[in-house]
Amino acid sequence: MFESLSDRLESVFKKFREKGKLDSDDIKKGLREVRLALLEADVNYKVVKDFISRVENRALSSEVIESLTPFQQIIKIVYEELVKTLGGEAKGLDLGGAKPAKILLAGLQGSGKTTTAAKLAKFLKKKGHHPLLVSADIYRPAAIEQLKILAQKVEVPFYEPKSNEKPLEIVKNAIEMAKENGRDIVIIDTAGRLHIDEDLMQELIELKKTFNPSEVLLVADAMMGQDSVNVAKIFNERVGLTGIILTKIEGDARGGAALSIKEVTGCPIKFLGTGEKLDAFEVFYPERLAGRILGMGDILTLIEKA
Amino acid sequence: SKTKKFLSEKFSEIFEIDKIVDLKTIEELEETLILADVGVETTLALLDPIKTKILQGETLTVKELKSFLKEQLISFLKDTNKPFPPPGNPSVLFFLGVNGVGKTTTIAKLGKILKNNGYSVLLVAADTFRAAAIDQLKTWGERIEAPVCALQEGADPGAVIYQGISYAQKNKIDVVLIDTAGRLHTKYNLIEELKKMVKVINKLVPQESQENILVLDATTGQNALSQAQHFSSAIPIHSVIITKMDGTAKGGIAIAVSHKYNLPIRFIGLGEKPEDLIPFDKNSFVSAILPD
Ligand SMILES: Nc1nc2c(ncn2[C@@H]2O[C@H](COP(=O)(O)OP(=O)(O)OP(=O)(O)O)[C@@H](O)[C@H]2O)c(=O)[nH]1
Numbered sequence: 001m002f003e004s005l006s007d008r009l010e011s012v013f014k015k016f017r018e019k020g021k022l023d024s025d026d027i028k029k030g031l032r033e034v035r036l037a038l039l040e041a042d043v044n045y046k047v048v049k050d051f052i053s054r055v056e057n058r059a060l061s062s063e064v065i066e067s068l069t070p071f072q073q074i075i076k077i078v079y080e081e082l083v084k085t086l087g088g089e090a091k092g093l094d095l096g097g098a099k100p101a102k103i104l105l106a107g108l109q110g111s112g113k114t115t116t117a118a119k120l121a122k123f124l125k126k127k128g129h130h131p132l133l134v135s136a137d138i139y140r141p142a143a144i145e146q147l148k149i150l151a152q153k154v155e156v157p158f159y160e161p162k163s164n165e166k167p168l169e170i171v172k173n174a175i176e177m178a179k180e181n182g183r184d185i186v187i188i189d190t191a192g193r194l195h196i197d198e199d200l201m202q203e204l205i206e207l208k209k210t211f212n213p214s215e216v217l218l219v220a221d222a223m224m225g226q227d228s229v230n231v232a233k234i235f236n237e238r239v240g241l242t243g244i245i246l247t248k249i250e251g252d253a254r255g256g257a258a259l260s261i262k263e264v265t266g267c268p269i270k271f272l273g274t275g276e277k278l279d280a281f282e283v284f285y286p287e288r289l290a291g292r293i294l295g296m297g298d299i300l301t302l303i304e305k306a
Numbered sequence: 307s308k309t310k311k312f313l314s315e316k317f318s319e320i321f322e323i324d325k326i327v328d329l330k331t332i333e334e335l336e337e338t339l340i341l342a343d344v345g346v347e348t349t350l351a352l353l354d355p356i357k358t359k360i361l362q363g364e365t366l367t368v369k370e371l372k373s374f375l376k377e378q379l380i381s382f383l384k385d386t387n388k389p390f391p392p393p394g395n396p397s398v399l400f401f402l403g404v405n406g407v408g409k410t411t412t413i414a415k416l417g418k419i420l421k422n423n424g425y426s427v428l429l430v431a432a433d434t435f436r437a438a439a440i441d442q443l444k445t446w447g448e449r450i451e452a453p454v455c456a457l458q459e460g461a462d463p464g465a466v467i468y469q470g471i472s473y474a475q476k477n478k479i480d481v482v483l484i485d486t487a488g489r490l491h492t493k494y495n496l497i498e499e500l501k502k503m504v505k506v507i508n509k510l511v512p513q514e515s516q517e518n519i520l521v522l523d524a525t526t527g528q529n530a531l532s533q534a535q536h537f538s539s540a541i542p543i544h545s546v547i548i549t550k551m552d553g554t555a556k557g558g559i560a561i562a563v564s565h566k567y568n569l570p571i572r573f574i575g576l577g578e579k580p581e582d583l584i585p586f587d588k589n590s591f592v593s594a595i596l597p598d
């Protein structure tokens with residue numbers, strides 16, 4: 001659907017090649033293409049602005065102007081800055097604090113929280129942990145039933161709430177059940193909510209305050225557009241996040257929202273959801289996503305030429 | 307909402323005095339349109355010619371520019387004079403879209419609207435894949451007091467559709483609303499499954515009694531274009547419903563979707579309750595993107 005960044009830069013720089021040497025105007029023209037590519041990948045407008053100015057500072061240095069391969073140099077700088085912004089080393093989960101450790105999942109409606117809760121349980125089980133699943137979603141029709149079925153599929157115990165139990169009671173009882181059964185992690189699924197829904201945000205704040213989870217993870221859809229910034233910022237400011245999980249990344253979304261979310265929250269992206277199946281779940285590595293945001297699969301080979 | 311207020315304040319700032327458009331105004335407009343997910347392509351297509359004019363020394367007041375932009379955006383939004391629901395015995399509304407956009411909830415909301423307008427409705431649970439999807443639709447059926455046709459989890463979606471439409475024909479139900487499993491538009495097998503379902507419908511009711519509705523999430527960015535493209539190259543899509551317009555997302559990508567793929571927008575979703583669905587109104591949609 002979109003022209004890849006390398007094609008675009010190539011056509012910009014072709015013109016300059018004849019001229020022999022680049023000047024700062026040429027580089028600015030190249031960076032304009034980078035800017036468009038990032039906007040088309042759904043990186044937030046303001047985030048793009050800051051990002052481009054960081055890249056520009058480096059690109060205007062002599063390393064590019066005097067290079068014989070300025071095109072590859074620029075891509076290299078963009079790529080390196082992207083990887084740096086997306087978050088260097090892959091970060092594991094923090095499972096410290098009082099036992100059992102609690103992991104709280106939150107996010108907008110339909111982002112993939114319930115599915116991710118089950119995926120995470122499966123992932124942790126494989127690592128030798130003994131998780132327990134609980135759903136504090138008393139609102140969405142059949143939400144609890146959904147997690148119950150998924151818990152059975154991944155063969156992880158599930159706390160079945162009694163009717164009329166409120167989210168706080170549900171989670172409290174689930175933690176009791178985990179203690180009684182020697183489970184070391186409680187994964188808490190919550191109802192989808194808008195960041196501007198005062199009552200439901202308050203509920204999330206309560207949950208966090210009461211149970212002091214070691215991880216509060218925002219589950220975000222990789223197809224999100226410009227609004228990802230508002231959502232992530234408010235969830236982080238109101239509730240306090242420790243990390244991000246990006247779902248539905250196996251399609252053709254460029255996933256620029258990840259860059260925006262990372263930039264405004266500073267929280268590490270920890271995992272990717274790569275499908276509806278419960279093992280479609282991966283630890284996050286920034287390199288791959290960086291190439292994808294730029295619409296370039298072959299980015300490493302290009303950079304090697306730089 | 308905060309952002310809506312912020313954006314409208316920003317806009318009234320830009321347009322407060324009917325000043326002459328300069329490059330800074332253009333840049334501010336670009337920012338507002340892109341932040342509303344109108345998309346780079348559409349935004350630049352609208353603003354670049356104006357920029358050129360300004361650079362050539364032409365003068366234009368901000369008021370003129372703004373009404374021009376609004377007109378353009380409105381003209382991109384495709385109209386339809388096809389009746390809704392389409393005439394038929396029964397008429398069949400087939401819902402599709404990527405995962406989690408709000409298909410099932412929208413069906414319940416629309417079922418309620420149709421019932422309030424005197425139609426009898428049947429909800430068909432052709433999402434036999436996702437955990438508890440059938441229970442979810444059944445619960446909605448109880449809430450809006452509509453019958454639900456369902457088989458067991460894992461059943462062939464085509465078989466459920468066949469049963470549902472046959473039941474509606476026998477029992478003289480006016481409108482059948484079919485819920486399908488969420489699927490990414492890039493998954494070959496799942497797209498083939500969609501085609502099969504449409505074939506089943508085609509066998510039972512004439513084309514003019516069918517409306518295939520693509521459900522899009524207002525928080526989606528540029529990928530909505532790819533969704534529209536892939537889905538509409540697999541089966542005919544007749545209209546769009548945009549959900550989750552109650553958040554701070556503006557759903558601006560729907561403009562490009564409507565324009566490029568000739569798709570009218572029928573309704574917008576404004577929440578999770580049965581009454582949170584309203585007919586789409588071009589003017590107020592565009593005004594939310596470019597407020598007065
Ligand atoms: N393709 C794909 N689908 C996913 C992924 N993760 C979740 N889904 C699907 O997205 C849809 C929504 O997932 P849920 O887990 O129900 O989302 P949720 O955030 O719990 O939704 P609410 O509780 O309603 O807010 C379902 O159809 C899931 O199967 C993913 O990584 N890839």
Ligand SMILES: Nc1nc2c(ncn2[C@@H]2O[C@H](COP(=O)(O)OP(=O)(O)OP(=O)(O)O)[C@@H](O)[C@H]2O)c(=O)[nH]1
Nearest residue numbers: 109110405406407408409410411488550575576577
């Ligand atoms: N805020 C808001 N939430 C909505 C709206 N429409 C649906 N939702 C919520 O979005 C989530 C997903 O809705 P579903 O109807 O299950 O979506 P779906 O497309 O059927 O999902 P899959 O079948 O898993 O692909 C649920 O939590 C709904 O309550 C809306 O207009 N506004």
Ligand SMILES: [Mg+2]
Nearest residue numbers: 113114137143
């Ligand atoms: Mg859920």
Ligand SMILES: [Mg+2]
Nearest residue numbers: 409410433439
């Ligand atoms: Mg559904």
